[in-house]
Amino acid sequence: MTNGIIAGAVYALFAVGLTLVYGVFRFINFAHGELIAWGAYLTLAFSALIPFGAAIFPAVALTVLIALTQERYVYAPLRKKTGITLLIASIGLSYFLRNGLRLLWGSDLQSFGFEAARGLVFFGITVSRTQIAMFLAAVIFLGFVWGLLRFTMLGKGLRAAADSLELAEIVGIDMKKIRRAVWIISAVFAASGGILIAIDTNLEPMMGIANLLKAFAAVLLGGAGNVWGALLGGLFIGIAENLGVAFFSPGYKDAISFALIIAILLFKPTGIFAIMKGMR
Amino acid sequence: MDYLYHILVIALIYVIFASSLNLELGYAGLYNFGHVAFFAIGAYTSALLSLAGFSPAASMAIAVLCSAASGALLAVPALRLSGDYFGIATLAFGELARLFALNERWLTKGPMGLPGIPRPLGIEAGISGIPVYFFFTVTITAAVLLILRKTTMSPFGRALKVVREDEFVARAFGKNVFSLKVRAVAMGSLFAGLAGALYAHFVTYISPYDFSLNETILVLLCVVLGGKGTLSGPVLGAFVIILFQELLRFLPIPTDWGRFVSPIQGMIYGAVLVILMLKRPEGIIPEHRT
Amino acid sequence: MLTIENVTKSFGGLSAVCGVSLQLGKTPITGLVGPNGSGKTTLFHMITGFYSVDKGRVFLEDREITNLKPHLISRMGLLRTFQHTRVLPFLSTLENLIAAAPLQRGESLVQLFLRPGAVRKDERKNAQKAREVLDTIKLQPLAGELAGRLSYGQQRLLELGRILMADPRVIMLDEPTAGINPSLVRDLVRVIRGLTGVGIQVFLIEHNMPLVMELCDRVLVMDAGGLIFEGSPHEAVKDKAVIEAYLGKARDASKS
Numbered sequence: 001m002t003n004g005i006i007a008g009a010v011y012a013l014f015a016v017g018l019t020l021v022y023g024v025f026r027f028i029n030f031a032h033g034e035l036i037a038w039g040a041y042l043t044l045a046f047s048a049l050i051p052f053g054a055a056i057f058p059a060v061a062l063t064v065l066i067a068l069t070q071e072r073y074v075y076a077p078l079r080k081k082t083g084i085t086l087l088i089a090s091i092g093l094s095y096f097l098r099n100g101l102r103l104l105w106g107s108d109l110q111s112f113g114f115e116a117a118r119g120l121v122f123f124g125i126t127v128s129r130t131q132i133a134m135f136l137a138a139v140i141f142l143g144f145v146w147g148l149l150r151f152t153m154l155g156k157g158l159r160a161a162a163d164s165l166e167l168a169e170i171v172g173i174d175m176k177k178i179r180r181a182v183w184i185i186s187a188v189f190a191a192s193g194g195i196l197i198a199i200d201t202n203l204e205p206m207m208g209i210a211n212l213l214k215a216f217a218a219v220l221l222g223g224a225g226n227v228w229g230a231l232l233g234g235l236f237i238g239i240a241e242n243l244g245v246a247f248f249s250p251g252y253k254d255a256i257s258f259a260l261i262i263a264i265l266l267f268k269p270t271g272i273f274a275i276m277k278g279m280r
Numbered sequence: 281m282d283y284l285y286h287i288l289v290i291a292l293i294y295v296i297f298a299s300s301l302n303l304e305l306g307y308a309g310l311y312n313f314g315h316v317a318f319f320a321i322g323a324y325t326s327a328l329l330s331l332a333g334f335s336p337a338a339s340m341a342i343a344v345l346c347s348a349a350s351g352a353l354l355a356v357p358a359l360r361l362s363g364d365y366f367g368i369a370t371l372a373f374g375e376l377a378r379l380f381a382l383n384e385r386w387l388t389k390g391p392m393g394l395p396g397i398p399r400p401l402g403i404e405a406g407i408s409g410i411p412v413y414f415f416f417t418v419t420i421t422a423a424v425l426l427i428l429r430k431t432t433m434s435p436f437g438r439a440l441k442v443v444r445e446d447e448f449v450a451r452a453f454g455k456n457v458f459s460l461k462v463r464a465v466a467m468g469s470l471f472a473g474l475a476g477a478l479y480a481h482f483v484t485y486i487s488p489y490d491f492s493l494n495e496t497i498l499v500l501l502c503v504v505l506g507g508k509g510t511l512s513g514p515v516l517g518a519f520v521i522i523l524f525q526e527l528l529r530f531l532p533i534p535t536d537w538g539r540f541v542s543p544i545q546g547m548i549y550g551a552v553l554v555i556l557m558l559k560r561p562e563g564i565i566p567e568h569r570t
Numbered sequence: 571m572l573t574i575e576n577v578t579k580s581f582g583g584l585s586a587v588c589g590v591s592l593q594l595g596k597t598p599i600t601g602l603v604g605p606n607g608s609g610k611t612t613l614f615h616m617i618t619g620f621y622s623v624d625k626g627r628v629f630l631e632d633r634e635i636t637n638l639k640p641h642l643i644s645r646m647g648l649l650r651t652f653q654h655t656r657v658l659p660f661l662s663t664l665e666n667l668i669a670a671a672p673l674q675r676g677e678s679l680v681q682l683f684l685r686p687g688a689v690r691k692d693e694r695k696n697a698q699k700a701r702e703v704l705d706t707i708k709l710q711p712l713a714g715e716l717a718g719r720l721s722y723g724q725q726r727l728l729e730l731g732r733i734l735m736a737d738p739r740v741i742m743l744d745e746p747t748a749g750i751n752p753s754l755v756r757d758l759v760r761v762i763r764g765l766t767g768v769g770i771q772v773f774l775i776e777h778n779m780p781l782v783m784e785l786c787d788r789v790l791v792m793d794a795g796g797l798i799f800e801g802s803p804h805e806a807v808k809d810k811a812v813i814e815a816y817l818g819k820a821r822d823a824s825k826s
Binding site for chain 1: 311360363365367375376379497500504539540542543544546547551554561
């Protein structure tokens, strides 16, 4: 159960980033998964040169750069075309980035090489130090986003843009700044989350898309574009996955997200956790 | 020479596979990213039936019907979703199908796969049977293309295009949009299943790893590169992609670097998709004269 | 011919159409006018099945069509255009017309493969009819042109042509002359008048008041979701409620 909450916190990070992108750009960015993976792998690469703690920063920065490059050269030019063109382009981009990963680091499992985490015991629950770090990091990031949305001009701009792109532009909100902010935030979240997950499990090329689909299920649970919903959705998926493996074979762990995606789209496409207004 | 036949058979199988996706994507405007599931259903059904003792030809026929039926069954709920979401839902379905094949070992032998699939019509197993299989596949591909030609160059095909371009107009002029879409998916799934069955009996060993996201992207590329919404587009696309893929194996690459081939190939495919969308989304053979 | 009984529709808390009842068929051409936002297009959508009806009923010649799917209503002979032109831009003018023909046996896969002769016969018949319609709307020189290349007015004419292809009994036109140059308006009017000659009922939404006066024998006025007037166009412009509805909107507009 605790594992579920902690995994869920990281999924929430991914989901919030994804839902921000959807809220402002109105499209499903398949390549978001690769930001997760590249964040982790770049950290691996840099940590060969500098200490792990320092390696995180250039890794995240480079991932942000990847996201901004995607926007500049692929997504911005395609914005006026039909939604499907963007979808296919993002699928192509995701495939490109994923294979780039395989080219540079190979398909085998990699690891950051931390020793098996020693457990600490809180109120009878065992958590490893890594898990504490994951949870804290997730909380800090999510708290930051909450503060941003609530208290800053940028945040208000984001919420306005998510509500209505045209009106936001008419009212004079600088869409360029908003767009850049969204990519930066979602890339930072994705990369950090990827690093956190990789600390706990291993790195492998498919980690991007595997987590993307979970993030997407979380986004749908919360109602696309709804930040709080995405957060709750992420937690729900984390818990559901961990509880679910008690009932059916671990090979189906990922299937929970897929099945959820299909179920929500068919029965309640507006989301289940879309209770609070969040960004919409 | 045998190897040439091998490449051609794979190319022809992808011609059928891509053409079937084109019917849904290019003509009806349905972005079915889970199409590979029906390829898999056709392959596994035919393989399992023939391994259980049915004649391969009968197995293939039943497999094709199973694919068509599953397609129709999936279509009924899924078609309630709009474009983007339909794509995501079908993608999720495709992945679920793969996980099912991977986990239900009692049925599919899971990751071990199914070896020893017999060839139809008494065609020999192994390399010796390849040339005959080639002629078998050519005949079937020709028949499929003829059927698709008749289907698309007909009032049915025209109605599909109307649905694709403007559903409101379609409805305002008496077209039952839902029924048209379901029929398009059923037919697309039928031919995908046929391609899958042809594949299974050709390679004689299948496993869940043959039916992953990679195949989805490959067949999408065939359609989008060749030219969606045209008859010859997917044919061209399939040949270009498969020939490219197979010819890469012939390049004299030192074994040390062999592991780079697959990722570079993947990067090329991804890049081609992106560049196509940016520069020439209609593909090589455009549907409309501009 | 077309009877609407007390139909109502709300979106969330907003009432778009409220208790509207009317009957078409007393005169060949009926106009529906009213300030923007009065619910005219919503009413059209409700009649033709594109919106659901919350309360009330719709009848086409004694057959109830309330909440029927739009394609079924279309097949019963009730055809419509939309506020903005919706020709199929990548089909030719001729193909746009042929595609609109009803009851094409070739749209059934079974018929297509088992009775190819019948399908070919249908195609020939529809192609012939399409050429005749092209004549009527005077767009023959543009037969092979991609419909997306036509001018806005020509596209509107094409839309009328499509309706002609579909054997209509009642035609509902949503602002057919909006944004069209006067000479093409003349052509549109000619075609519309020709339609009534063969017994077809026309129901049209228009903002062009002089045109309404000229074309319509009867006019219905809507405001804020309700029907406020029914009668001849000449009486309409003198009716107090109607004047208030239009002036009221102007007053509100000038205040903000």
